[in-house]
Amino acid sequence: GAVVSQHPSWVICKSGTSVKIECRSLDFQATTMFWYRQFPKQSLMLMATSNEGSKATYEQGVEKDKFLINHASLTLSTLTVTSAHPEDSSFYICSATYSGNTIYFGEGSWLTVV
Amino acid sequence: KQEVTQIPAALSVPEGENLVLNCSFTDSAIYNLQWFRQDPGKGLTSLLLIQSSQREQTSGRLNASLDKSSGRSTLYIAASQPGDSATYLCAVDSGNNDMRFGAGTRLTVKP
Numbered sequence: 379g380a381v382v383s384q385h386p387s388w389v390i391c392k393s394g395t396s397v398k399i400e401c402r403s404l405d406f407q408a409t410t411m412f413w414y415r416q417f418p419k420q421s422l423m424l425m426a427t428s429n430e431g432s433k434a435t436y437e438q439g440v441e442k443d444k445f446l447i448n449h450a451s452l453t454l455s456t457l458t459v460t461s462a463h464p465e466d467s468s469f470y471i472c473s474a475t476y477s478g479n480t481i482y483f484g485e486g487s488w489l490t491v492v
Numbered sequence: 493k494q495e496v497t498q499i500p501a502a503l504s505v506p507e508g509e510n511l512v513l514n515c516s517f518t519d520s521a522i523y524n525l526q527w528f529r530q531d532p533g534k535g536l537t538s539l540l541l542i543q544s545s546q547r548e549q550t551s552g553r554l555n556a557s558l559d560k561s562s563g564r565s566t567l568y569i570a571a572s573q574p575g576d577s578a579t580y581l582c583a584v585d586s587g588n589n590d591m592r593f594g595a596g597t598r599l600t601v602k603p
Contacts, residue, residue: 384535412591421496421581421593471535473591481591483528485535 384484401472407452408474416469462491498594513567515582528581572601
């Protein structure tokens with residue numbers, strides 16, 4: 379079946395630095411990718427929707443200049459957390475779909491900012 | 493805006509017991525509903541996907557039902573095992589891949 383891979387699974391970074399998380403669709407071309415964030419004991423919240431070759435659409439309250447999303451190809455989307463702070467520590471997960479079919483999720487990435 | 497609620501937030505049962513997890517959603521115009529499992533420190537594992545035209549889906553000891561008109565879904569786990577301990581998430585796709593998640597039910601199955 380389709381597989382979506384995220385890298386890294388775990389990352390620790392210093393406050394003020396930037397960190398990039400990759401989301402790849404391994405055996406299908408993802409026309410749309412989604413990025414979610416989950417804080418402890420809360421549900422996953424959609425951060426942004428990205429379509430290949432166009433700018434991402436951010437959900438209300440998500441800073442687009444802080445969370446840079448690049449969907450440069452049909453198999454890769456990246457989320458860069460810029461100038462990370464401890465409050466950005468969270469579980470980030472991506473999902474991908476081809477033309478509105480079933481959504482496949484990555485394994486998620488745990489970010490800790492110290 | 494679709495809102496998804498899961499009850500209970502946490503559940504602890506002895507091994508072997510049958511249990512039901514509940515999910516409710518506010519807008520019945522959905523495309524599909526999925527149940528996921530999330531282990532601590534891990535990603536999501538899709539358990540069951542129910543299309544809007546379906547009433548239920550079964551996989552092994554898991555059975556998920558969908559009642560669109562009342563905005564409810566249940567996940568039934570038969571003969572629970574300690575390995576079933578995890579957080580179970582319900583997610584509703586309202587079309588255009590707009591998925592909304594519930595906060596999850598944290599299940600503990602005691603040996």
